[in-house]
Amino acid sequence: MTDTAPTPSAHQPAGPPSAEPRHFWRMFAIWIVLSAILDPLFYFLVGPHVPPGTMTSSAAENQLDFNILFVIALPVILAVWVYLGYSIIMWRASRKDAPEPVGGEAARTNLRVQTAWITVTSVIVLFLAGFGTYELIQNYGAGGGQGPNPIWKPTASHILPVQVIGQQWKFTYRYPTYGGFETQQLILPADTTIAFHVTSLDVIHSFWAYQLSIKADANPQVDNVAYTTTRQLGRFTVRCSELCGLWHGAMYNFGQVVPKAQFDSWARQTELTTAANTRLLPPFAWTYVPDANGAGGGYYNNTVDPYSPSEVYGARQPAS
Amino acid sequence: MSFGGRLSTFLVLLAVAVGAAVYAVVTFLTPNPQVVDFTGAQAVGAPVDLTVQTVGAIGFGKHPTWVSYLVKDPGGQWIHSTVWKVPAHTRINVTVEQYDSGSPLRNQQWGLVQGTTGGTASLNGTTFSVYNSYDANGVGHTFAIPTIGLNVPLVGVDPNATNTCGAAPCTTNYVHNVMRFSFTSPGPGEYPWQCFVPCGLGFLYGNGGPMSTINYMGGFLDVAA
Numbered sequence: 349m350t351d352t353a354p355t356p357s358a359h360q361p362a363g364p365p366s367a368e369p370r371h372f373w374r375m376f377a378i379w380i381v382l383s384a385i386l387d388p389l390f391y392f393l394v395g396p397h398v399p400p401g402t403m404t405s406s407a408a409e410n411q412l413d414f415n416i417l418f419v420i421a422l423p424v425i426l427a428v429w430v431y432l433g434y435s436i437i438m439w440r441a442s443r444k445d446a447p448e449p450v451g452g453e454a455a456r457t458n459l460r461v462q463t464a465w466i467t468v469t470s471v472i473v474l475f476l477a478g479f480g481t482y483e484l485i486q487n488y489g490a491g492g493g494q495g496p497n498p499i500w501k502p503t504a505s506h507i508l509p510v511q512v513i514g515q516q517w518k519f520t521y522r523y524p525t526y527g528g529f530e531t532q533q534l535i536l537p538a539d540t541t542i543a544f545h546v547t548s549l550d551v552i553h554s555f556w557a558y559q560l561s562i563k564a565d566a567n568p569q570v571d572n573v574a575y576t577t578t579r580q581l582g583r584f585t586v587r588c589s590e591l592c593g594l595w596h597g598a599m600y601n602f603g604q605v606v607p608k609a610q611f612d613s614w615a616r617q618t619e620l621t622t623a624a625n626t627r628l629l630p631p632f633a634w635t636y637v638p639d640a641n642g643a644g645g646g647y648y649n650n651t652v653d654p655y656s657p658s659e660v661y662g663a664r665q666p667a668s
Numbered sequence: 669m670s671f672g673g674r675l676s677t678f679l680v681l682l683a684v685a686v687g688a689a690v691y692a693v694v695t696f697l698t699p700n701p702q703v704v705d706f707t708g709a710q711a712v713g714a715p716v717d718l719t720v721q722t723v724g725a726i727g728f729g730k731h732p733t734w735v736s737y738l739v740k741d742p743g744g745q746w747i748h749s750t751v752w753k754v755p756a757h758t759r760i761n762v763t764v765e766q767y768d769s770g771s772p773l774r775n776q777q778w779g780l781v782q783g784t785t786g787g788t789a790s791l792n793g794t795t796f797s798v799y800n801s802y803d804a805n806g807v808g809h810t811f812a813i814p815t816i817g818l819n820v821p822l823v824g825v826d827p828n829a830t831n832t833c834g835a836a837p838c839t840t841n842y843v844h845n846v847m848r849f850s851f852t853s854p855g856p857g858e859y860p861w862q863c864f865v866p867c868g869l870g871f872l873y874g875n876g877g878p879m880s881t882i883n884y885m886g887g888f889l890d891v892a893a
Binding site: 513515516517518520530532549550551593594595598599600601622624625628629630 | 774780815860
């Protein structure tokens with residue numbers, strides 16, 4: 349080190365200093381233009397196609413939530429990218445006449461910028477937390493399982509209960525208002541509020557009806573309730589989204605939303621054709637007790653001891 | 669020993685340990701059962717005859733006490749395999765020799781015959797569409813291909829019979845039930861099949877062990893174009 353070590357000012361070009369461009373306003377202008385173009389483009393062109401679609405009330409609300417989140421987040425992302433891009437171009441080290449240190453004195457700290465950034469981002473986060481909570485409440489759980497005692501219940505006068513029974517490795521469905529028949533098919537009527545009662549006969553599964561925007565864990569001896577209202581006809585996919593063993597990947601099926609009359613016809617017909625088997629099923633209950641000991645029967649109303657008194661293979665259980 | 673020598677020894681031992689670990693994991697994850705091919709066993713478009721048996725204990729191999737399926741290959745030999753290759757869109761005539769005892773089903777829904785031709789199966793020549801698993805000897809296993817909605821309950825034999833089969837392959841001299849049904853194979857692809865009776869005795873909820881190991885109570889229907 350010597351006394352003649354260069355200082356930042358020593359790098360300033362000779363001659364009268366040129367007026368510094370109004371960098372903030374330039375960046376602001378770029379940002380506002382990009383935001384004004386990209387936000388509506390996303391909302392109107394991409395938004396309607398954002399998963400999970402609009403097949404049910406919960407799906408439509410969740411799509412709206414995703415779109416609102418994106419529309420709010422996009423300007424924030426753009427602000428960061430514009431600042432980054434502008435900085436790379438305007439204050440690159442190789443640029444002629446670049447002030448030292450890069451960005452000049454004002455880049456070291458700027459109380460107004462920091463305050464504005466913290467305030468704006470805090471307001472956005474708080475708003476989104478409030479918005480998300482509102483959407484969760486007014487949409488009766490937004491398609492998520494609320495457990496056996498739902499806090500937010502739909503006000504519809506007619507609610508169709510459908511029981512979803514997870515078992516390794518298939519979902520089956522019971523319709524208590526049609527004699528409690530059980531089937532491998534999930535058929536739903538259009539324009540109807542559905543209460544899914546999700547449970548399991550063995551390990552933990554998760555009922556995920558993707559296009560319906562329903563996702564609820566299936567736990568043994570738990571009645572996990574999720575609501576939605578069907579809006580559009582069509583096919584939807586059901587998958588297990590909880591790793592549940594060897595054939596977890598194959599634990600899927602396709603359901604269908606059909607017109608009310610068609611649903612009623614299907615349900616009555618299925619009730620009739622499966623009557624012989626329905627008589628052999630246990631009476632409808634919100635949960636059942638699986639036999640933890642193996643193959644010996646079991647699929648009981650939740651009123652008996654869950655465990656067999658005997659671990660002998662094939663032993664009959666108390667309720668059988 | 670020099671530093672170089674110690675380092676070489678360490679690296680060799682490390683390589684052996686890593687190799688052994690990888691081999692163990694790969695072996696565990698890829699049981700790689702033999703594929704039994706039925707695609708060339710008959711004329712194109714003609715039905716495929718698939719004969720299998722279920723036994724309470726396979727009697728050999730790594731898990732001799734495990735319950736298992738076996739299949740009769742086109743040459744008539746019993747093979748311990750659960751991966752069967754069949755042609756697409758073809759009638760498959762299935763015969764199951766069921767040598768295992770039964771119990772009530774955990775879910776009687778699987779007592780319902782579904783997805784077969786005519787929605788029925790036969791038990792020792794008697795056609796049925798629903799089997800009450802609380803009757804007689806209950807249901808030993810089910811043959812199910814869930815992704816195409818196929819399910820057939822396989823009725824259990826009398827566990828107190830004097831001539832129960834102890835180890836595979838079983839012959840028809842032992843007490844058994846003959847189940848028959850047909851279905852049409854779907855389009856090309858791999859379709860997992862399984863049993864819905866939690867017959868993995870000693871495992872939680874009965875669905876571990878043989879229920880969770882390919883080549884015992886589950887496998888693939890490998891449908892060729």
